[in-house]
Amino acid sequence: MHVTDTMLQLLEATERRRDERRQFIRTAGAAAIAAGGLSLLAACDSNDKGSVSPAPTPAPTPTPTPTTFADADVLNFALNLEYLEAQFYSFAVTGVSIPIELLSGTGTPGAPTGGRQVTFSDPVVAQYAREIAADEVAHVRFLRSVLGTAAVAQPALDISAAGPFTAAARAAGVVGPTGTFDPYANDESFLLGAYIFEDVGVSAYKGASPLIVNKTYLEAAAGILAAEAYHAGLIRTVLYAKGIATPALRTNADKISDARDSLDGATDLDQGITGDATTSNIVPTDADGIAFSRSAGQVLNIAYLNKSAVVGGGFFPIGVNGAIRTSAASG
């Protein structure tokens, strides 16, 4: 568990930075907004009242995109993530895989290992889990139908308690260095397990949005982005609300955010749910009130649980299928 050790080390440094950052965001919002506006508008001088043509023509997309990918590559990348989410929720809710006819395709097919049904205590949490499961299966079906024969197969998925969930939880400090984190053990663990994925999907679809050329796909991707943000908002709200009686739920969610952030490079792209004494932090946003973007490589840093440029690991033991499959060199 070399990765885990590295993550633990990174975490200490990151935690301090994030706290400073959050403080900055909440107190220096106005200044930051002014600065953000300037940087985005560096080329167009829109605050100049004398400007004849204030119509914005800002600098090109800020997300670094070394290679241009086809829309199908981007949608297939998304499909890999949807397989992971759909299988996690499907096993948690039903104890079985999503239908077999939804798994075939190009690339190396694989099976999900280690998932199992959660015995929910709170019927409302069970109702939420069923809803999200149904939505994620719908996303798999939808992306596969759009991609047709170009759709990638489901790759091998490790959703076992002993595997990446425990590695991630150890790295985050949710459990000790030798502890086990079982996301199927109870309601609370399930919610924290879900939390590991949810905001990542949002940042992935947002980061991919400028890469999609076809307008119809773009609108569809925006629709999935919204669905993922609703899911993330749901999970975060429930953790926050249950955190009144069980404060560890809030602090553990915060730790998971820090661990994610330690994997995807130096920029702060993640926030926990604890705000200050009078404010929650259900919505992870930058100083402009905008959700974060992750590049495909940064998303894979988290899914592979590795801050280096690799092609497999973590929840995808032999990597995702498709043209976009290498994590970013983020460490």
Place this chain on the structure above:
Amino acid sequence: MTDVSDQMIEILDRRVERRKERREFFRTAIGAAAVAGAGGALTFAGSAGAQSAPTDVDVLNFALNLEYLEAEFYNVAVFGTTLTVAQTSGTGTPGIATGGRKVVFTDPVVAQYAKEIAQDEVAHVNFLRAQLGASAVAQPAIDIGVTPTSAFSNAARAAGLIGAGDAFDVYATDENFLLGAYIFEDVGVTAYKGAAPLITNKTYLEAAAGILAVEAYHASLIRTVLYAKGVATPSLRTSADAISNARDSLDGTSDLDQGISPTGSGATAMSNIVPLDVNGLAFSRTTGQVLNIVYLNKNAVGMGGFFPAGVNGTIKTSAAN
């Protein structure tokens, strides 16, 4: 206004029926629909509402009008104050937000949520204004009041939450505040999603996607709290459902809205926190459909409801439904 309300109530009765059928379809016929979709691999039906293409500035200014409305509502509810002149100046006809007041929250967690959302919405106003610079539209007149003839009361009456001549005071209690917030939240999501293909500049597009996500987080927060509190107070769920139906009755015949009440029961009960189509995608509304809702009018008009003098900018007419 009573005309509109009567119309809405009439339509509502039919819509309740339709939406139930639709949701039933949605939950049980997913397989069939997906198969049908597979036939059209890599092709789609044309997307909604193509009129003459607005510029990015037009679209961002349209969004700014909506952000003014949300920011004023939450800001007044949380802090008791409206936005400053410096945050609301611009082109077009300036106006003020009238009739709101600070909520005395009972549940401190609801107060924490409200404050978070208020800060986000103000950030959106500031961000969009910074992007638009001198092109930013002024805040138009906004009705966030609670008299019997206010936009909130008309919306609540159309949804059947209150009777004729009654007022819906969104600042009176935690619950009313949550239902007031619910009136707006999903609409913002559908507006940004519908606008996404209209934006040509990639940087703006990514920023708009970021605001879209935040509005969806907000909507989810409000819906989740209403659902959870609905265990003890079932009327919160049914009221939210009725508001969704009222919104849906304004924006044309297509079903673009869903309430929160669960489907199924016992071991198959499923919440409906996320309003999605059969493909698991959030809905889109055209700008005209969004204006149907905020003007509380299903016809093509230039003002009404929450914007008594209309929105500012080039996109200002609701759709004819």
